[in-house]
Amino acid sequence: MDFDTHENLTHMDENGRPKMVDVGNKEDSSRLAVAKASIAMKPETLERIREGRIGKGDVLSVAQTAGILAAKNTSSAIPMCHNIFITGIEMDFELDSEKSAVHISARASTIGKTGIEMESLHAVSIAALTIYDMCKAIDRGMVISDIRLVYKEGGKSGVYSREED
DSSP: OOTTOOTTOTTBOTTSOBOOOOOTTSOOEEEEEEEEEEEEOOHHHHHHHHHTOOTTSOHHHHHHHHHHHHHHTHHHHSTTOOOOOEEEEEEEEEEETTTTEEEEEEEEEEEESSOOHHHHHHHHHHHHHHHHHHHTTTOTTOEEEEEEEEEEEOSTTOOEEOOOO
8 A cells, every 4th residue: 555645545635634524415325234243252151141140131132222322422432434313223132052152233224425334333343342341240251253344235335245154
């Protein structure tokens, strides 16, 4: 990458300094993004989540609420993100006994001038961190991994779909 030119870096001005891209002239379009993440843990920890036996409360309910709140506050946490109007956000959690993990997904939608990928990614990240926080007293070895965008549609770039294993 040539660091002497900033013509292809949309979040950099002509002096190489950060800027927020002006999307004011873009057309509104319907946009959707799906992100996923996983958190691996001891089998006993997963079983306690499944049975509702974590001392801090209903882990998945709290993580779901945290993920939704995170999506709504993405622009406060990530400097160059636009504050966008979210029309919907859905969180899903899959308890995987074989891998001793919780798989998290977030599906966010908007109608606007810029994408909603960061909101979905932020949602799964914070949901995973919330699970860690709620279970750390019994399992400090949990591992958050595989945070990724798996699908997006809308806007100028159209559809992106990640091939999953």
